[in-house]
Amino acid sequence: MSKIYYLSTCSTCKRIIEEIGKDKFDEFQDIKTVPITEDQIEEMKALTGSYEALFSRRSRQFRPMGLHEKQLSEEDYKSLILKEYSFLKRPVILANDNIFVGNSKKEIERAKAAL
Numbered sequence: 329m330s331k332i333y334y335l336s337t338c339s340t341c342k343r344i345i346e347e348i349g350k351d352k353f354d355e356f357q358d359i360k361t362v363p364i365t366e367d368q369i370e371e372m373k374a375l376t377g378s379y380e381a382l383f384s385r386r387s388r389q390f391r392p393m394g395l396h397e398k399q400l401s402e403e404d405y406k407s408l409i410l411k412e413y414s415f416l417k418r419p420v421i422l423a424n425d426n427i428f429v430g431n432s433k434k435e436i437e438r439a440k441a442a443l
Contacts, residue, residue: 379405
């Protein structure tokens with residue numbers, strides 16, 4: 329079973345899906361139209377070890393909300409990701425009990441190998 333959490337409006341996500349191959353994924357979830365549930369983020373955290381690993385500081389909301397000036401806790405990261413889809417580092421790929429977070433070349437190569 330493989331799943332990808334992505335944004336359909338994100339050109340990087342689109343490129344990665346094409347690069348890996350649409351047929352490699354069993355399920356697609358556009359996090360803008362189908363928000364992440366608490367159960368889903370808990371599953372991701374269990375695989376990464378922290379909510380911070382799933383959090384994107386590149387979100388357009390990060391600085392305007394003054395988050396760059398705050399010390400965030402794990403619960404803060406979780407709450408922010410659940411409230412605002414753009415705080416999830418994208419894409420997130422789940423494949424055979426493995427997780428791949430973000431769009432770094434190394435992470436995408438690892439995901440390709442697992443799929």
